[in-house]
Amino acid sequence: MRLPVDLVVEKRTEDYPKWLPAATSLAAVILAFIISGIILKLIGGDPVQVGKFFWSATFGSVATISDTLVKATPLILVGLACSVAFRMKLWNIGAEGQFYMGAFFASLVVLVPILPPDAPKPLILLAMAVMGMIGGAIWGFVPGFLKAKFAVSEIITTLMLNYVAILWNNFWIFDRWSEGGFQMTRLFERGYWLPRLADYAREYPTLSGITLHLGFVVALLAAVLVWWIFDRSRWGYEIKLIGDNPNAARYAGLNIARNIILVMMLSGALAGLAGMSEISGVVHRLQERISPQYGFTGIIIAWVAKLNPFAVILVSILFGALIVAGREIQPSGLAAMLQGIILFMVISSDVLLRYSIRLQRTTTPVTAGSDA
């Protein structure tokens, strides 16, 4: 038996319209929410109720929006970090470790101390940011160097260095800088904190309790910078060329080894900056588990955003909302499930970019066995 229409799947021979990737991604996210709703229904929940709650917990008020953006801040930075590396087809799985090293290096400013708490605040924050980026960059340099010089797979080295970074941090917070035997350092003095909106509550009472900090602005600026590098700069052209065809890049006179190292360092620096922003803007001390796997979520974000720096911002806000909601909703695994379904949907939606799918009326009777 045959249906009156055939589903025709054809490889696209022409370029897809520019809006298509955005449209399919958006559709994929919406579809992911619908599927999650169905699952929720099947296990006896009330999707509408959960949806309402989800909304109010994440975007319902100024305070919750602020919470969402606070969570989005490190995600934007690590998402950018991964996007930078992935553009050149360098699979940096080590944003997590680079995040921790960034946090550690930024803490040195406070704990060594490099600068006293009463030093000029811009100077302190600049020093912490630079140190954070240096820490992340070092953690990007090591796998970059090994890849460039000895062709060691960066997937393995970056993954392994995550554990090294976390354990390195643990050594310092358990042993050297431990606060009364707990696995955390002392609370940083206020002089080391990134300014928060709540700091201005005296002048603007509505801001009281709003924890959104300067790191968010830094993250937005970083996205602009990454966009500029990708789209406008000569280096971005070189990254694109190497990513697409290393042979052609070498033929065009590019030093591929050098670029591998530089891109890994930039990627690491962005993740390191996320670490700095988190300890200076949110946690205010170095401690265990400062990252609920931000580094790994960054990989997903970069992928869902299709390596577009501005899309990274939007996706990070969505994922930040999922983290916030995950704290409020029981079971908390719901948010993680949604995250997984979104990734799955977005990656599957790529098919639509490569193939065009349309319905076609069946016309000629097809001979037996010829329809594969």
Add this chain to the structure above:
Amino acid sequence: METHPNAVEMKDIVIRFPGVLANDHVNLVLKKGEIHALLGENGAGKSTLMNALAGLYRPTSGIIKINGEVADFHSPRDAIACGIGMVHQHFMLVPTQTATENILLGLSTPRFHINLAKYDEEILALQKQYGLYVDVKSKIWQLSVGEQQRVEILKTLYRGAEILILDEPTAVLAPQEIDELMATMRSLVDQGKSIIFISHKLHEVEQVADRITVLRKGVVTAEGIDIAGLDKRKLAQLMVGRDVVFDVERTAQKPGEVVLSVRDLQASNNKGVPALRGVSFDVHAGEILGFAGVAGNGQSELAECITGLRACRGQITIDGRDLANAPPILAIKNGVAHVPEDRTHVGTAPNLSITENSIMKNYREAPIGNGVTINRSNARIYARKLKESYGILAPGVRTLARKLSGGNLQKVILAREISTDPKLMVAVQPTRGLDVGAIEAIQRLLLEQRSTGTAVLLISEELEELFSLSDRIAVIFHGQIMGILPAEDADIDTVGQMMMGTRLEEIEQEQEAAP
């Protein structure tokens, strides 16, 4: 099944690809027990026709009959079931598996457990039957190219092939291995197999084939003629046609200063085997030096050494500057343009636009680059200019490189390279696989380069091209130059002998001794 005199009949086969008519009403008849040569130049449509017979493509129209029965293949599996086995030019083997494992790969038995010893023995028996000896326990990567080819042939025989298609089997072989292959082909035919042998080398065809079909630009120019009493010159005519002499005309011109000077150049290929063994020559401004040779005799490596892409020993001087082992960027900065052999894997980036591919060599300089940024509108203007003046056919400069046909892609590369105003142009197989129109356009561009005083090093496997474009012709064999002679004094016979490893001096001595 009753026996039918013809193993294969292909009638009125038309194969059309987007924009290309690869086969235009082609007929081919393979009799049982014969070796049938399919002759034609690169891009004549031989491989396409055979891929259709092997079930890889479906002809746009036409009929294929196997043993007198109409066959309609939807996949290689169907073709194999009909007893057709194809040995592709590029082997389809898994390097880390043994010969036996490769032969068994993809079969429905053994299902789960592989009793390798048992199959080793089966294959040894097969080897004995056809005289195709390979160590079955060796991994593919340990085998020579000739041995790997034998594994491929065994693979088809093990699947019960009665009709074998060998796609340019000799292109990758050393002369001695070629002799062995020919003996094998004879023994296969003696045992009842039928063989289609694709080649573009006349002498091999003469040696082994019973009948010949000649293809030229997708059309049959000679259908199943007997080899006996056939004149080689006639065959060449059928193959390349009378219009092989394009009306590209090389005007007399006095070469200028030495631009490129190579002395005692030595280098290894990707496998670490010496590929260049002491090569020395000069190229002058306003001169085309053509390099002739059978593929794989060191030509590719030579071009890579000069353009800085391959490590070497010896001297490479460009305009008096020693650039041996200098990074590619120095070669570019010293005015070396390069039309690489592999236009898709080296010459261009497939997912980048025409614009982005056009600026690959000059994005560092004004007006396109200023060291930090790239001026995108200038880049687009530049690309549009190239597109227009070189007649690159594409919807626009934003079109991705992978959407371009071979000829247009090559024009992008040439346009880009010529526009850097080079002192030395290294062109490797610049017209391979292109249609006649594109070939002529590209040959004209090379001649224009010559007249503007660029030194051109042209590496090609097309002798006609070398003869019509070059001022001097060098012949390379096993990484050594067999001799360099002015194009006026060169004839196909001499160059052919040199390509087979005879030095020019030896030929000259012989000629002196002869009369």
